[in-house]
Amino acid sequence: MNDLFLQAKADMLRKQYADAGQKILSIPAGERTSSMYLTLGESFYLTGNYGEASRAFATADSLRASPEAMVYVARAFAMMSQPAKAAEWLQKYLLQPDKLSEAELTLDSAFARIEHSKEWKALWNREWYNVAEQKAAEAAVLFKRKRYMEALGIIDSEIANRTSSAQFYVLRANLFEALEQFEAAYENAETVIRMRGSVSEYHAVAASLAVRVKKYDAALDHINRAIRLDPYQLDMYLQRAAILRMMQRYDAARNDINFYFAYLPADTNALYQMGMAETDAGNPWGGIEFFNKLIDNDKSSPEYYMARARAGIKANNYALASHDLSQALDLNPSLPDAWYQKGMVLQHENKTEDACYYWRKALEMGSREAAEQIYRHCIK
Secondary structure: OOHHHHHHHHHHHOOOHHHHHHHHHOOOHHHOOHHHHHHHHHHHHHOOOHHHHHHHHHHHHHHOOOHHHHHHHHHHHHHOOOHHHHHHHHHHHHOOOOOOOHHHHHOOHHHHHHOOOHHHHHHOOOOOOOHHHHHHHHHHHHHHOOOHHHHHHHHHHHHHHOOOOHHHHHHHHHHHHHOOOHHHHHHHHHHHHHHOOOOHHHHHHHHHHHHHOOOHHHHHHHHHHHHHHOOOOOHHHHHHHHHHHHOOOHHHHHHHHHHHHOOOOOOHHHHHHHHHHHHHOOOHHHHHHHHHHHHHHOOOOHHHHHHHHHHHHHOOOHHHHHHHHHHHHHHOOOOHHHHHHHHHHHHHOOOHHHHHHHHHHHHHOOOHHHHHHHHHHOOO
16 A cells, blocks of 8 residues: 555545645656546645646546546536536546436536536537436435435336346435435345445445444445455545444454554544544543543534543443533433433432433433333332
8 A cells, every 4th residue: 555645545534635636746657546646636626726637637537447537527627618628528427327417417516617618518419318317316316305205216116127227226225224224225235236346435335334234244344345445545444443343353443543543643533433442442541531632622522422421431430421421411412322321320329319310301212221220210
């Protein structure tokens, strides 16, 4: 792995686009890959250097056919008010499968500069989308509008009536996830993998859904495959760390988080993950140190107070836990676990009557654990 490229990817996540571009340019030209040129193009594009961006994207596409690079070249030429070049590259993009919908392209702010040109109008005089692609776009719009059953009807019909593209299974996985039908969402994600197993993003999505149905071995397999396909996506190392933590493989989880820290040492998600890993590994005071950093920087997140309270309970520091649970409830009073845990802390302090009050609040929000505690301690 190229360390400079990893640093550049971290700069992009920090929105330090010019720094990212300089790091990639420091890599010898003969060692630069299509992915590097794609990121270089993004760094130029996001700093307004559209000429250099177009050249970098074109080079990315020449090294390995890249629909993403094609549409970015078109955007760059549109931003430079060169409609002929923009239309030429967009036509090349429109010949690819799994493309953005017509609405997404025509509403793209970059192309607003050329939408009245003869080249743009001539481009859209041709029908670029087949019936299945049009149906997929229609279902996607309905999904965005939360008209889930209508979207599902279109998707199911397309899957039943023809040999469908992976796009419909992606849409159906997203839809079932939105409906919190995670088993069905995961089954559709697995179908996508069988159809398009070379796409890193699909494996990352399958890993996330496998976690939701507690299939941790499958989740780890998917995220490992995602990382092998694209080892420069730093966020996937944190995703793998979370899975490893759930599997009680704490040393491996720490290794992934520390790898991420090497490039993004102040990242809040990484600090949170490390705090959770330390707490789960039996080092709650270590976890508290990480949660302290998070809370010092952001006192508005109930999630951070909940996490530190959990570590406090494991460290037998009930005063800290009680304080943090109260803070979490002040920030968001509709957290059933915070009410439940506050009750548990009060019960530990022999304040059963107060504990019962908190458990009843948790029960009102659907906490089964609270119902058990009320039965044991509050019914006379």
